[in-house]
Amino acid sequence: MSLMYCHERNLAVSPQGGNTGMVGGSTPVFDEIIVSTALMNQIVSFHNVSGVLVCQAGCVLEELSRYVEERGFVVPLDLGAKGSCHIGGNVATNAGGLRFLRYGSLRGTVLGLEVVLADGTILNCLTSLRKDNTGYDLKQLFIGSEGTLGVITAVSILCPPKPSAVNVAFLGCPGFAEVLQTFCTCRGMLGEILSAFEFMDAECMKLVGLHLRLACPVQESPFYVLIETSGSRAGHDAEKLSGFLEQVLGSGLVTDGTLATDQRRIKMLWALRERITEALSRDGYVYKYDLSLPLDRLYDLVSDLRARLGLHAKHVVGYGHLGDGNLHLNVTAEAFSPSLLGTLEPYVYEWTARQRGSVSAEHGLGFKKKDVLGYSKPPEALQLMQQLKALLDPKGILNPYKTLPTRT
Amino acid sequence: MSLMYCHERNLAVSPQGGNTGMVGGSTPVFDEIIVSTALMNQIVSFHNVSGVLVCQAGCVLEELSRYVEERGFVVPLDLGAKGSCHIGGNVATNAGGLRFLRYGSLRGTVLGLEVVLADGTILNCLTSLRKDNTGYDLKQLFIGSEGTLGVITAVSILCPPKPSAVNVAFLGCPGFAEVLQTFCTCRGMLGEILSAFEFMDAECMKLVGLHLRLACPVQESPFYVLIETSGSRAGHDAEKLSGFLEQVLGSGLVTDGTLATDQRRIKMLWALRERITEALSRDGYVYKYDLSLPLDRLYDLVSDLRARLGLHAKHVVGYGHLGDGNLHLNVTAEAFSPSLLGTLEPYVYEWTARQRGSVSAEHGLGFKKKDVLGYSKPPEALQLMQQLKALLDPKGILNPYKTLPTRT
Numbered sequence: 001m002s003l004m005y006c007h008e009r010n011l012a013v014s015p016q017g018g019n020t021g022m023v024g025g026s027t028p029v030f031d032e033i034i035v036s037t038a039l040m041n042q043i044v045s046f047h048n049v050s051g052v053l054v055c056q057a058g059c060v061l062e063e064l065s066r067y068v069e070e071r072g073f074v075v076p077l078d079l080g081a082k083g084s085c086h087i088g089g090n091v092a093t094n095a096g097g098l099r100f101l102r103y104g105s106l107r108g109t110v111l112g113l114e115v116v117l118a119d120g121t122i123l124n125c126l127t128s129l130r131k132d133n134t135g136y137d138l139k140q141l142f143i144g145s146e147g148t149l150g151v152i153t154a155v156s157i158l159c160p161p162k163p164s165a166v167n168v169a170f171l172g173c174p175g176f177a178e179v180l181q182t183f184c185t186c187r188g189m190l191g192e193i194l195s196a197f198e199f200m201d202a203e204c205m206k207l208v209g210l211h212l213r214l215a216c217p218v219q220e221s222p223f224y225v226l227i228e229t230s231g232s233r234a235g236h237d238a239e240k241l242s243g244f245l246e247q248v249l250g251s252g253l254v255t256d257g258t259l260a261t262d263q264r265r266i267k268m269l270w271a272l273r274e275r276i277t278e279a280l281s282r283d284g285y286v287y288k289y290d291l292s293l294p295l296d297r298l299y300d301l302v303s304d305l306r307a308r309l310g311l312h313a314k315h316v317v318g319y320g321h322l323g324d325g326n327l328h329l330n331v332t333a334e335a336f337s338p339s340l341l342g343t344l345e346p347y348v349y350e351w352t353a354r355q356r357g358s359v360s361a362e363h364g365l366g367f368k369k370k371d372v373l374g375y376s377k378p379p380e381a382l383q384l385m386q387q388l389k390a391l392l393d394p395k396g397i398l399n400p401y402k403t404l405p406t407r408t
Numbered sequence: 409m410s411l412m413y414c415h416e417r418n419l420a421v422s423p424q425g426g427n428t429g430m431v432g433g434s435t436p437v438f439d440e441i442i443v444s445t446a447l448m449n450q451i452v453s454f455h456n457v458s459g460v461l462v463c464q465a466g467c468v469l470e471e472l473s474r475y476v477e478e479r480g481f482v483v484p485l486d487l488g489a490k491g492s493c494h495i496g497g498n499v500a501t502n503a504g505g506l507r508f509l510r511y512g513s514l515r516g517t518v519l520g521l522e523v524v525l526a527d528g529t530i531l532n533c534l535t536s537l538r539k540d541n542t543g544y545d546l547k548q549l550f551i552g553s554e555g556t557l558g559v560i561t562a563v564s565i566l567c568p569p570k571p572s573a574v575n576v577a578f579l580g581c582p583g584f585a586e587v588l589q590t591f592c593t594c595r596g597m598l599g600e601i602l603s604a605f606e607f608m609d610a611e612c613m614k615l616v617g618l619h620l621r622l623a624c625p626v627q628e629s630p631f632y633v634l635i636e637t638s639g640s641r642a643g644h645d646a647e648k649l650s651g652f653l654e655q656v657l658g659s660g661l662v663t664d665g666t667l668a669t670d671q672r673r674i675k676m677l678w679a680l681r682e683r684i685t686e687a688l689s690r691d692g693y694v695y696k697y698d699l700s701l702p703l704d705r706l707y708d709l710v711s712d713l714r715a716r717l718g719l720h721a722k723h724v725v726g727y728g729h730l731g732d733g734n735l736h737l738n739v740t741a742e743a744f745s746p747s748l749l750g751t752l753e754p755y756v757y758e759w760t761a762r763q764r765g766s767v768s769a770e771h772g773l774g775f776k777k778k779d780v781l782g783y784s785k786p787p788e789a790l791q792l793m794q795q796l797k798a799l800l801d802p803k804g805i806l807n808p809y810k811t812l813p814t815r816t
Contacts, residue, residue, distance in 0.1 A: 049592055049703050050733065096539050105539075107548065108516025123788050129700040130732045131504050131513075132766035133552055134773060134784040135811060136793045140515065140548035144541055161595055184457060187569055188480075191640025192600040232599025236644040292537040295457050324538045325458065358540035365542060376542040380531050385544045391799055403543060 029367055029401050037088050040153060043067060045128075051159040052111060052128040057088025057152050073159035076103035080274050088152045094144030096362030098274075101323040102195040102230065103160060106143055112156035113139040118393040128156050141388070146364050147399035149392045163195070163230035165237045168266045169245065171257040172221030176299040178253045179223050183295075183322060185253065186227055189244040193237050196228035197323035198273050201302065204317045205272070211282040212275055217268075219256040225322075226273050234261075276319055280330050284314055287331040287341065289348050292358035298327050301351055305331065308347070312340055326361040349375040364403070371405045437775055437809050445496050448561060451475060453536075459567040460519060460536040465496025465560050481567035484511035488682045496560045502552030504770030506682075509731040510603040510638065511568055514551055520564035521547040526801040536564050549796070554772050555807040557800045571603070571638035573645045576674045577653065579665040580629030584707040586661045587631050591703075591730060593661065594635055597652040601645050604636035605731035606681050609710065612725045613680070619690040622680055627664035633730075634681050642669075684727055688738050692722055695739040695749065697756050700766035706735050709759055713739065716755070720748055734769040757783040772811070779813045 028034060037058035044054040051073045055064060062082040065075045077090055079097030089095075091113065094106055103109060112127040125139050142150050173179045179199050187194060202222050208214045218224070231237040241259070248254040260266045280286050293301065302318035309316060313331045320328040329348070333340055349359050353375040360369055360376070373382060385404055389396075436442060445466035452462040459481045463472060470490040473483045485498060487505035497503075499521065502514055511517060520535040533547050550558050581587045587607050595602060610630050616622045626632070639645040649667065656662040668674045688694045701709065710726035717724060721739045728736040737756070741748055757767050761783040768777055768784070781790060793812055797804075 047702075049588065094541055094545075096541075100539070104512055104516040107545065108512040117788075117792075121788050123792065124786050125789055127764065127766070127784075128702075129764075129766050129769070131508070131700050131729075131734050131769040132784065133502050133504075133768045133770055134766055135781050135789070136557075136796055137502075137515070137548065137552055138789055138792055140545065144545055149544075161599065163599065180457065189640065191569065191571065192638075230600075232597065233644075233648060236641075236647070239644070240641060292539050294455075294536075321539075326539050356535065358535070358537050358542055360542045361537070361539040362541055373543050376535075376540065378532050380525075380529050381533055381543070381546055384525075384531065384546055387799055388544060391795055 032400065035151065037086060037151075037153070040088075044154065046071060047128065048072075050128070050130075051161065052156060053159050054112075054126065054128060054154065054156045055087060056154050057086060057091075059087045061085050061087055061090060068159045069162055072162050074099075074162045075157065075159055076109040077106065080277065087155050087157070091143055091155055092145065092147050092152050093364045094362070096321065096324065096326065098196055098198075098321070100321060100362075101197060106157075107140060109158050110139065110143060110155060111158055113142055113152055114154035115139075115142050115150040115152050117150050118395065118398050122153075123150065126154055126156050130158065141392070144364070146366065146403045148389060148403045149398065151398070161232075163232060165229075165231050165234035166195075166261075166266060167229045167237055167241055168260045168269045169225075169227045169241065169257055170217055170260070170269045170272070171225045171227070171248070171254045172218045173223040173225055173253065174255055175222060179225055179299075179322065180295060182225055182248055182253045185248055186244055189247065190227070190229055190240055193229040193231040193240060194227070194323075195230040196226065196321075198226040198320070199322040200224050200226075200273060200276060200319035201299075201317060203315050204276050204279075204319045207279040207283055207315060207317065208272055208275055211279040214272055214275065217258045217272070221255055224272075225254075226269060228270075273319070276317070276328075280315075280317070280332055283332040284334050285332065285336045287333070287344055288363075289327075289329040289359075290361050290363040291327045291329060291348075291352050292325050292361040293327055293352065293355050294357070295322070295325055297355050298322070298325065301327070301348070302329055304351070305329070305344075305348070309340070309343060312337075312343065324361075346372075346375075352376075367402050370401075370403055373403075373405055440808065443559065445494060445559075445561070448496075452562065454479060455536070456480075458536070458538075459569065460564060461567050462520075462534065462536060462562065462564045463495060464562050465494060465499075467495050469493050469495055469498060476567045477570055480570050482507075482570045483565070483567055484517040485514065488685065495563050495565070499551055499563055500553065500555050500560050501772045502770070504729065504732065504734065506604055506606075506729070508729060508770075509605060514565075515548060517566050518547065518551060518563060519566055521550055521560055522562035523547075523550050523558040523560050525558050526803065526806050530561075531558065534562050534564050538566065549800070552772070554774065554811045556797060556811045557806065559806070569640075571640060573637075573639050573642035574603075574674060575637045575645055575649055576668045576677045577633075577635045577649065577665055578625055578668070578677045578680070579633045579635070579656070579662045580626045581631040581633055581661065582663055583630060587633055587707075587730065588703060590633055590656055590661045593656055594652055597655065598635070598637055598648055601637040601639040601648060602635070602731075603638040604634065604729075606634040606728070607730040608632050608634075608681060608684060608727035609707075609725060611723050612684050612687075612727045615687040615691055615723060615725065616680055616683055619687040620683055622683065625666045625677065625680075629663055632680075633662075634677060636678075681727070684725070684736075688723075688725070688740055691740040692742050693740065693744045695741070695752055696771075697735075697737040697767075698769050698771040699735045699737060699756075699760050700733050700769040701735055701760065701763050702765070703730070703733055705763050706730070706733065709735070709756070710737055712759070713737070713752075713756070717748070717751060720745075720751065732769075754780075754783075760784075775810050778809075778811055781811075781813055 040056035040058035114126045115123045306316040448464035448466035522534045523531045714724045723740045
């Protein structure tokens with residue numbers, strides 16, 4: 001008998017997927033028993049000066065967000081699935097999401113964990129300290145291990161102060177080179193207030209228009225960029241942003257743009273980016289890839305695949321967290337087809353490996369992608385991972401058949 | 409025979425200590441052989457858009473700083489020993505330092521490592537990607553493991569853009585409660601430009617005056633605070649800072665203050681804080697403690713010890729990275745005395761454990777503090793650490809006698 005645990009409320013977002021469409025964690029593959037943490041939903045403590053939140057693993061991200069925002073802080077993690085995903089699952093999958101650019105990885109913001117090990121031992125490393133160099137940092141083993149090394153039962157996380165001013169700019173760019181240059185310009189001119197730099201291509205915009213009836217807020221362009229700023233003084237942020245817009249519009253890096261400062265319009269602009277997954281799922285069967293690539297080659301794979309697939313695919317789209325080097329590459333077709341899959345894989349993985357990229361930037365490996373690990377990690381790393389799994393879960397009862405390749 | 413490696417140039421800063429006074433890594437305790445990485449001092453690559461620096465382990469931190477600053481970036485780590493410490497040792501000890509408040513832990517900014525394992529295997533996880541969720545994040549095992557699990561030979565690290573405006577304010581506060589309130593006020597009003605919040609008590613100021621002839625730049629006060637801002641627009645930063653100063657001076661949280669915007673004066677103010685260690689070492693034998701404590705109890709231990717030690721100590725001083733909850737507690741005496749040590753220990757560790765603090769915030773455990781690990785970590789954690797050590801270094805040849813308690 002084996003255990004598989006489920007950090008979710010509605011059985012639709014898995015610890016494997018962590019954020020958007022990579023479901024499956026709630027469904028046993030063979031003989032697993034699902035453990036739900038949904039009733040472990042208590043906030044243990046929140047400290048008003050340090051911003052440290054301690055809570056049980058089953059707390060829903062959006063509810064935690066609301067709780068700390070009422071107290072002048074934000075959770076350093078935000079993602080599309082916030083309404084249903086659990087913080088325990090977020091940590092178990094090392095979720096990235098929309099605030100990564102500003103607040104960095106959970107490996108830096110998670111301060112402590114309580115974990116139940118395979119033999120039932122409760123490992124209490126639920127510290128609330130920003131700094132603790134006493135021995136090995138054991139919590140790191142469980143962050144991103146997708147439930148295969150232990151069951152996270154409580155989390156301590158550092159919440160940054162809530163920014164008092166948030167602005168969003170939505171821009172059209174004539175090419176991908178201009179998207180990259182806009183990123184460099186913006187990092188220089190917006191500096192410390194830049195909190196998101198997302199991009200989507202014209203195909204994405206077409207799909208959100210077609211399936212969700214969302215209107216493009218700027219002139220039609222080959223690429224679109226969403227920039228968010230978060231700062232402590234509205235006037236200063238507006239001045240920085242207008243200087244930046246003047247610069248990029250004047251130099252032709254951006255052909256058209258719109259700016260939102262009120263909550264309603266900010267949400268509307270974010271929806272164009274956040275609802276791409278939904279639009280894709282309405283377009284047909286979706287082949288999904290979540291890749292880390294060097295910035296200057298990031299979009300080449302999309303163009304390459306579009307040419308390679310021709311009429312075999314309905315749409316080939318590229319979007320994602322450009323500021324983090326993270327491309328979401330999605331291909332839609334009328335239905336699943338083994339031949340289309342054969343054209344995509346291992347081609348996409350080999351292409352990514354040649355650029356020394358990651359075949360799973362933020363979604364993890366789970367069941368479906370466990371055998372592609374070797375494209376991003378050398379055999380020595382794989383061997384050490386297997387040794388860690390054997391050490392922590394000698395009987396293989398924790399989320400079996402996941403993350404690590406099948407031993408042959 | 410056992411190996412002990414040494415990330416340093418002048419044999420004065422150890423991988424165990426990581427930054428300031430915790431030397432010893434360059435000195436064999438019993439039968440170790442020292443491995444120096446000093447000749448592995450090449451920069452492998454630097455990417456101008458992403459800011460990712462890849463270099464060998466023996467690069468000196470200050471030289472790396474200079475290199476990336478010429479290209480418009482900064483290393484996310486800075487500490488007093490920057491002129492001699494090696495980046496490999498910084499990572500091996502998970503060094504904290506002066507930029508921690510702004511750029512966070514090395515666990516978030518180190519992107520990849522190359523490590524030689526105990527059996528000679530080269531583990532190449534030297535990726536340059538911000539996001540990579542393919543399997544377990546093995547590099548985390550080696551960050552902060554003080555050379556006991558593997559020898560770090562190369563590092564990939566994300567460098568943030570260099571701020572164009574830096575300001576430093578040096579303030580006098582009438583009490584520790586006011587120091588804490590100044591911190592809260594400053595975090596709210598300076599927000600994203602706050603890059604350091606350091607404090608020192610009157611005893612520290614007395615010692616830097618006495619031994620180094622540094623003059624106090626403000627009215628004598630029970631506490632002093634050094635605030636640094638780093639931003640992308642000088643005018644905006646100056647406006648935020650003057651608004652903040654008006655507020656804290658007006659409300660009596662701060663009794664006197666001075667502001668520096670030019671490089672020379674900024675260095676002068678930083679010297680008051682950075683050279684405390686030097687002043688202490690000229691005062692006599694120094695008992696050093698590097699603790700993480702809850703902010704509201706942070707200074708209580710200093711007052712408590714002062715009363716407890718009375719005339720047995722020359723000076724009892726408290727200073728440190730307040731913004732990170734990190735207290736450096738130092739006690740000086742004419743010479744080492746077992747009875748004074750007996751009064752200090754285990755008292756300091758027990759006091760810290762009662763507050764659920766850390767007995768080593770950023771300095772690590774090394775040889776001298778390995779047996780106090782149990783004050784900050786439960787037996788289950790200790791057992792797992794021993795298992796990890798046995799897995800990665802079954803013969804115990806890597807930096808032996810360090811970090812983990814002697815098995816009894």
